[in-house]
Amino acid sequence: MLQYSLRRILGMIPMLILISFVVFSLAKMMPGDPFGGEINPSNTDPKYIEEMRDKLGYNDPIYVQYWNWVKGVAQGDLGKSTTHKLPTLDIILERMPNTIFLALTSLLITYVFAFILGMYAGRKPYTLADNFIAGYNYFALAVPSFIAGIVGIYLFSFQLGWFPFSGSVEVGLKEGSWEFIQSRIHHVILPALILGLMSTAQYTQFLRNDIIENSRKDFVRTARAKGTKESKIYNVHILRNSMIPLITFLGFDLVTIISGSIITETIFTYPGIGKLFVDSVATRDYSVMMSLTMLFSILTLVGNLVADLLYGVADPRIRLD
Amino acid sequence: MMKKKSFLSLVSILLVLSLFLAACSGGSSSSSSGNKEGGETKTEGAKTDKPKDGGTITYGIDGAPEGLFEYALYGSAYDSQILEFINEGLFTYDKKLKIKSDLATWDVSGDKLTYTFKLKKGIKWHNGDPLTADDFKYTYETIADKDYTGPRYVNVEHIKGAQEYHDGKADSISGVEVVDPQTFKVTFKEVRVNNLDNLWPYPMPKKYYEGIAVKDLAESKQVRKEPIGVGPFKVKKVVASEYVQMERNDDYWKGKPHLDGVVVKVLDPSVSAGALKKGDVDIMDVRPADLGQVEKAENLDFLEGKSTSYSYIGLRFGHRDQKAGKNVDDYEKFKDLKLRQALLYAIDRKAMVKAFMNDKAVVSNTVIPSVFWIAADQKDLTKYKYSPEKAKKLLAEAGYKDKNNDGFVEDPNGKPFTISFGHYAGPANFEGRAKAIMQAWNDIGIKTKLATGSLVEFNLYNEMKDNDDKALEAFFGSWDTGSDPDPTGLWSSDAEWNYGRWVNKESDEMLKDGLSEKSFDDKYRKDVYVKWQKFFNEQLPALPLWENINIYAVNKRVKNVTLDPSTVVVDPEKWSVTE
Numbered sequence: 001m002l003q004y005s006l007r008r009i010l011g012m013i014p015m016l017i018l019i020s021f022v023v024f025s026l027a028k029m030m031p032g033d034p035f036g037g038e039i040n041p042s043n044t045d046p047k048y049i050e051e052m053r054d055k056l057g058y059n060d061p062i063y064v065q066y067w068n069w070v071k072g073v074a075q076g077d078l079g080k081s082t083t084h085k086l087p088t089l090d091i092i093l094e095r096m097p098n099t100i101f102l103a104l105t106s107l108l109i110t111y112v113f114a115f116i117l118g119m120y121a122g123r124k125p126y127t128l129a130d131n132f133i134a135g136y137n138y139f140a141l142a143v144p145s146f147i148a149g150i151v152g153i154y155l156f157s158f159q160l161g162w163f164p165f166s167g168s169v170e171v172g173l174k175e176g177s178w179e180f181i182q183s184r185i186h187h188v189i190l191p192a193l194i195l196g197l198m199s200t201a202q203y204t205q206f207l208r209n210d211i212i213e214n215s216r217k218d219f220v221r222t223a224r225a226k227g228t229k230e231s232k233i234y235n236v237h238i239l240r241n242s243m244i245p246l247i248t249f250l251g252f253d254l255v256t257i258i259s260g261s262i263i264t265e266t267i268f269t270y271p272g273i274g275k276l277f278v279d280s281v282a283t284r285d286y287s288v289m290m291s292l293t294m295l296f297s298i299l300t301l302v303g304n305l306v307a308d309l310l311y312g313v314a315d316p317r318i319r320l321d
Numbered sequence: 322m323m324k325k326k327s328f329l330s331l332v333s334i335l336l337v338l339s340l341f342l343a344a345c346s347g348g349s350s351s352s353s354s355g356n357k358e359g360g361e362t363k364t365e366g367a368k369t370d371k372p373k374d375g376g377t378i379t380y381g382i383d384g385a386p387e388g389l390f391e392y393a394l395y396g397s398a399y400d401s402q403i404l405e406f407i408n409e410g411l412f413t414y415d416k417k418l419k420i421k422s423d424l425a426t427w428d429v430s431g432d433k434l435t436y437t438f439k440l441k442k443g444i445k446w447h448n449g450d451p452l453t454a455d456d457f458k459y460t461y462e463t464i465a466d467k468d469y470t471g472p473r474y475v476n477v478e479h480i481k482g483a484q485e486y487h488d489g490k491a492d493s494i495s496g497v498e499v500v501d502p503q504t505f506k507v508t509f510k511e512v513r514v515n516n517l518d519n520l521w522p523y524p525m526p527k528k529y530y531e532g533i534a535v536k537d538l539a540e541s542k543q544v545r546k547e548p549i550g551v552g553p554f555k556v557k558k559v560v561a562s563e564y565v566q567m568e569r570n571d572d573y574w575k576g577k578p579h580l581d582g583v584v585v586k587v588l589d590p591s592v593s594a595g596a597l598k599k600g601d602v603d604i605m606d607v608r609p610a611d612l613g614q615v616e617k618a619e620n621l622d623f624l625e626g627k628s629t630s631y632s633y634i635g636l637r638f639g640h641r642d643q644k645a646g647k648n649v650d651d652y653e654k655f656k657d658l659k660l661r662q663a664l665l666y667a668i669d670r671k672a673m674v675k676a677f678m679n680d681k682a683v684v685s686n687t688v689i690p691s692v693f694w695i696a697a698d699q700k701d702l703t704k705y706k707y708s709p710e711k712a713k714k715l716l717a718e719a720g721y722k723d724k725n726n727d728g729f730v731e732d733p734n735g736k737p738f739t740i741s742f743g744h745y746a747g748p749a750n751f752e753g754r755a756k757a758i759m760q761a762w763n764d765i766g767i768k769t770k771l772a773t774g775s776l777v778e779f780n781l782y783n784e785m786k787d788n789d790d791k792a793l794e795a796f797f798g799s800w801d802t803g804s805d806p807d808p809t810g811l812w813s814s815d816a817e818w819n820y821g822r823w824v825n826k827e828s829d830e831m832l833k834d835g836l837s838e839k840s841f842d843d844k845y846r847k848d849v850y851v852k853w854q855k856f857f858n859e860q861l862p863a864l865p866l867w868e869n870i871n872i873y874a875v876n877k878r879v880k881n882v883t884l885d886p887s888t889v890v891v892d893p894e895k896w897s898v899t900e
Contacts, residue, residue, distance in 0.1 A: 032780030046817040048472050084387050085394070085470060085539040094561060150591055158595045165592055165601075167563045171584050267589050271385065271562035279385075284780060 001312065005305065012301050019297045020073075024066050027290050033058055034082035034284045056082070069290065079287030083280070088287045091276065092295075098168050099260040099272035102195070105188050106261075107253055109196025114203030121204065122211025122242070123234055130208070137201035145198055149267040152194045163190040166269040191268045195261055203246060210242035244315050251307030255299045259292075364416075364626040366875050366882040372897030377582040378879055380890075381597070381605035383590045385562035390548035392523035393464055394471040394539050403565050403585050405890035407447075408550025410522030411438060411457075416885055417694040418629070418804045420517060424452070424524070424551065427517075433841060434481075435508045436517065437500070444574045446526050447549040447556075454505035459527035461497050461507075462486065468536035476521040481508045514840040518805045524551070553578045553894035563587055578894035597621060603876040604889060609681035610750055615874055624884045625872045627692045630801035631685055634742075634758065634864040636661065637796075639822035640789040647815050650824040654740070654794060659719035661861040664795075665705045666712035667765045673757055674867055677750045682867040687854040690868050692886040693806045695847045697854040712765045721767075729768040743772035743796040745782040752776060755797065772796070786820045796820070799869075804887065806850065807836060812857070823862035828853065 035049045053059055057068060072079055078088035117137075121130040140148075157165035163186065164170070170183040214220060215238055223233050260274030273292065280288035311318045386399040392408060395401055413423040425438040444452040463469060464477045465486045477483050481496030496508035509516045526549055533541045543549075548556050551574070554567040568582040588596055588605070594614035596602040598621070607615060607623075615621060639650040655661055670684045686702040689695060716722075720733030732738040740762060744755035755776060762769040772792040777785065785793055798820065800811060809832045810816050814824040831853040840846035858865075873889045875882050881895045 030780065031778070031784045048474060085389060086545075087540075146591075153592055154595065158599055165596065166588055167560075167586070169560065169563070171564050171586070172558060172566050267591055269385075269563065269587050269589050269592075275385075275562075 001309065005309065008305050008308070012298075015301065016294075016298065020070060020294065021066075023290050023293045023297070024069060027286055027293075028062065028065070030281075030284065032284055034286070073291070073294070078291040081280075081285050081288045083283045083285045083288070088291050091288060092273065092291065095260075095271055095273050095276050096258070098270060099265075099274065100257055101184070102188055102192055102265070102270060102272060103257040103260065105192035106195035106199075107257065109192055110199055110203060113197060114200040114207065117200060118204040118207030119211065119234070119239070121208040122215070122238075125208065125212050133204065133208075137204050140198045141201040143198060144263075145194065145261070146263045146267060148194050148198050149191070149264055152190055153267070156190055163187075165190070168270050187270075191261075191264050191270055195264050203249065206245055206249075207242055210245055211238055214238045214241050240314070244311060247307050247310045247314055250310065251303035251305075252300070254303035254306060255296055258299055259296050363624055364884040366622050366624055367877065367880050369880040369897065369899075372579045372880060372895070373899070374577075374579050374897070375581050376579075376898035376900070377584060378580060378603040378876075378896065378898060379584045379586050379601065381586055381588045381593055381602035383588055383593060383605070385587050386565070388545050388559070388561055389539060390556065390559070390565075391525065391538070391544045393460065393473055393521070393525055394544060396472060399587075402888070402890065403556075403567075404550070405552075405888055406554040406567055406583055406585070406893055407548060407552045407556060408523055409552050410524075411520075412517070412522055414804050414885070414887070416692070418692060418806065418886060419694050423522075433512045433838065435506055436520075437504065437506045440503045441574065442503075444551050445572050446529065446551055447570060448526070448529060449572075450526065450528050451502075452524060452551055453502040453527075454499045455502070456524040456527045457505055458494075458497050458499050459530075460521065460523070460525040461494055463525060463535055463538070464521060465494060466535040468534070470536065470539050473521055476519055479509050479511075479513070479516060479519060481510050512838050513836050514838075514846060515805055515807050515836060518807075526550075553892075554583055557582070573894055575892075575894060579897035580893075583893065597874050597876075600876060603879050604882065605874055606889070607872045607874050609678040609870065609872065610748065612679045612681065612872060618874075620877055621874045622877050623872060623874055624882065624889065625681065625870050626884045626886060627683060627690065628801070628869045628871045629690050629692060629803060629886050630799060630869045631688060631690055632682075632797065632799045632866045632869070633688060634664075634866065635793075635796045635798050635821040636664075636823075636861075636863055637789075637791075637794050637821055638862065639824065641817070641822055646817075648819060648822040648824050650822065652822070657719045658860065659715045660721065661864070662705070663712040663715040663719070663721075663765060664762065664767070665861060665864045666708050666715065667767075668758060668761045668864070668866075669707040670866055671707065673754065676757070677754050678867075681870045681872060683870065685865050685868045686858050688800075688812065688857060688863070688865055689806060689808065689850065689854055690802060690886075693802075694843075695806045695850040697851040697858075701851070702855065702858040709761075709765050716765060716767070723766060728766065729763075730766040737768070739768040739770060741772045741792050741794045742769050743782065743785070743793040744776050745779045745797070746776035747779070758797070769795075789822065798863075808832065808850075808853070809836070812862070821863055825860070825862070828856060828860075828862075831856065 033053065035052060057065055060068075069079065080086065081088050081091055084091055117133050121133045124130055153165045156162045168184060168187050169180065170187075173180040173183055211234070215234075220233060220238060223237055258273060259277070260272040262274040262278050264270070265272045265275040266278070276288065277292050279285070280292065380402070382399050382402055384399050386403060387395070387397045389395040389400050390403060390407070392404055395404060409423055411423060411425045411427075412420045415421050424444060425440045427436050427438045429436055438457070440452060440454065446452060461477050461480065461483070464471070464473050465483045467487060467489060474487065477494075480494055482491060482494045483496065485491040486494045496510075498506045498508075500506060507520065529549055530538065530541075530543055533543065538544060546559050553570055553573045553575070555570045556565060557568045558566040564584055564586045566582065566584050569578045569580060571577055586602065588602065590608075590611070593602065593605055594611060597605060597615055598618045600620055616623065636655040637652050638655060639648055639652045641648050674680060674682045674684060683691070685691070686699060686704060687697055689697070691699070716730055721730040721738060723729060724731050724735055730738055742755070742759055742762075744751060755771065759769040759771060772794075786796065802808075802811075811818050812823070812828065813819065813832050814826070814829050831849055834840065835846055835849040835853065840849060871884065871886075873884060878899045880897050880899065882889060883891050885891050
């Protein structure tokens with residue numbers, strides 16, 4: 001397995017170089033630059049903008065710019081954000097905890113719900129409850145998350161007053177105190193519920209279909225014939241087999257944890273990576289934008305690798321050599 | 322002055338949000354109660370003679386600050402809204418945008434080149450250090466430093482010796498002289514009436530920033546996490562992109578503020594209406610199109626006032642020779658004055674304001690917002706009141722006639738005549754706005770098509786304007802003028818921001834006169850600018866549309882809030898709450 005992993009990791013290198021090409025060219029092909037919107041005759045003059053463009057190397061030939069960027073990234077220097085005037089790495093690290101916290105909470109909610117719903121629906125397919133679950137899933141899939149977010153805020157924050165509607169923490173609490181932690185959790189619940197409950201569809205329906213399919217297989221019939229308890233058949237024999245396709249999602253979930261959720265973070269003013277990413281595109285903050293895209297790409301590759309390795313763990317029939 | 326960053330960049334932020342949230346902000350009612358026909362708008366909130374001390378209010382902003390809490394470094398309008406609570410300048414502006422003294426009083430020398438500033442007594446930084454003349458010397462030297470990263474060099478460049486310091490040829494700026502701890506002199510390179518307007522007014526705390534290299538200032542803890550100033554509130558806690566908590570500055574030189582503190586909180590526009598109604602936010606600006614969602618709320622008062630920003634339709638007269646830094650007059654389409662007039666007569670600006678801005682904008686016929694003391698009285702200007710008949714008549718007079726009976730006019734030579742009109746993308750009502758203008762022109766027989774076929778993404782739009790893209794023959798634009806009334810940077814022949822590339826000697830001469838030595842006399846200066854506005858109004862090198870109105874929702878529990886053309890944060894030390 002170690003050899004396999006190493007081989008895969010080595011294989012990623014040319015892939016990453018290619019990705020860096022694409023990311024860089026797409027970024028530079030976008031019209032405008034960070035100074036495009038900054039035109040106010042009373043406080044910025046054309047000379048300043050020209051000077052800054054020169055300083056930041058936007059006037060260099062494109063291959064020089066690319067080389068400078070790649071050289072920096074390889075040495076761990078992601079560059080400096082033109083919007084925030086801070087090293088890109090600092091900004092990303094600052095937002096990371098919020099995003100990870102929100103993503104893990106929402107993933108947990110998704111997993112728990114999808115598992116319960118999927119197992120129930122798989123065990124009792126074509127019943128009223130199964131149809132109801134499918135109906136809910138597709139409804140949730142169809143509702144855009146900004147609508148769900150707004151409705152959630154309207155109901156639970158404005159009408160019922162159960163949850164705060166913006167920010168990641170109450171104003172003025174001391175970091176690390178018990179109230180601070182409580183407030184963090186209080187603030188994350190609503191966005192996490194909205195993210196988590198709205199994205200159960202693929203997990204639930206995959207699990208359901210796999211359980212139905214597996215329950216018709218020979219090994220299940222054998223188990224039934226041996227007199228194994230029905231609950232054990234489902235919870236142990238079938239479930240383990242039905243989990244394998246879900247592992248594919250796990251790989252993608254790894255990216256989700258980091259990449260954050262653009263819309264939910266925006267509506268809830270929850271400062272995370274998702275919002276940072278959209279803002280950086282809007283303001284042409286090249287270093288932030290390119291670093292994040294590279295990060296997401298790397299994580300997608302790693303996620304796939306992890307998924308492949310986990311196949312081996314979940315299913316002894318799959319060998320990785 | 323420099324309080325606001327580009328209105329455009331603020332818009333661009335809103336635009337991006339709206340890409341994702343366009344659907345959320347829908348449903349804003351288009352009916353507006355209480356149409357005020359030229360009536361006075363309310364710029365002052367409820368007053369109280371006996372303000373109670375204590376209480377905290379929440380001030381909402383709809384985008385995240387960049388976190389640069391130092392006037393000399395900030396670039397975003399959101400950061401400036403926080404800075405307004407914590408720091409102040411040598412001078413500020415009254416409601417007519419005339420300079421008035423704040424931290425200092427000053428005398429002007431006989432040759433009008435040297436200004437002697439005398440700091441008022443008892444002004445202290447939040448950390449207890451006194452404000453001194455040295456702080457200002459330090460400020461000017463920092464901004465003129467070659468490692469300085471902010472955009473304000475233009476505000477010290479006109480000081481004598483600043484250029485030499487910037488180029489590393491001098492150890493100090495020769496035009497800045499500290500006389501004693503309370504007094505300093507600034508000498509300018511040449512006599513210009515707006516030397517003071519353009520001088521950087523905000524002090525930097527020299528002692529507090531001691532030991533930080535100029536190039537590291539923007540990243541320093543002192544600027545980002547623990548900023549200080551001399552203003553009525555001091556920063557207690559900064560949580561990036563979420564909120565800034567401020568507390569009362571007991572040593573404030575104008576007297577102790579009434580409020581215990583102010584929290585500036587970032588809110589998404591889609592939830593701001595709900596937050597205002599619920600009382601979670603006490604003060605926040607409201608976009609005209611969103612007014613319908615909140616205007617009936619009983620806990621809110623609305624302050625509104627004309628702003629320093631206006632919208633116009635630019636017309637192309639040429640291109641810019643970037644190398645020479647000159648605008649070249651070489652595009653013939655809009656040469657005919659009658660054609661330009663017809664284009665403006667064709668547009669029902671009043672109806673557009675009503676339909677797209679909830680009636681919260683004022684139709685204008687000049688490019689100097691009426692809040693300025695130099696603004697011409699609209700009565701003295703041609704009004705260009707909507708009249709398609711008149712537009713058609715003007716076209717006919719100019720020789721634009723429909724010769725092949727296709728319903729559209731041809732140019733005087735009989736060739737097909739079309740206008741390519743550009744507009745940037747944004748909230749849903751931009752689409753309607755662009756269509757309305759095109760429809761108006763089509764209705765008088767001028768075939769108008771939308772440049773590129775759709776609204777143009779904002780960054781691309783700016784790039785097209787910069788590069789004089791031929792597709793933008795006519796284009797929608799907005800400017801926020803800031804508080805310096807001089808229109809040279811926008812409309813003089815060689816100005817980079819003169820996107821229509823209108824070259825006109827007569828106008829240049831007037832603009833020059835407005836900055837000349839004679840214009841130190843306010844009356845003379847005003848006359849010059851009124852003359853220029855009449856000229857502009859007659860020539861129509863661009864079609865003025867309307868002036869924008871600022872609207873702020875203020876919770877009724879907050880007293881003594883007033884609005885000036887650029888901000889609602891006017892003397893926040895006087896604010897108080899009732900309970």
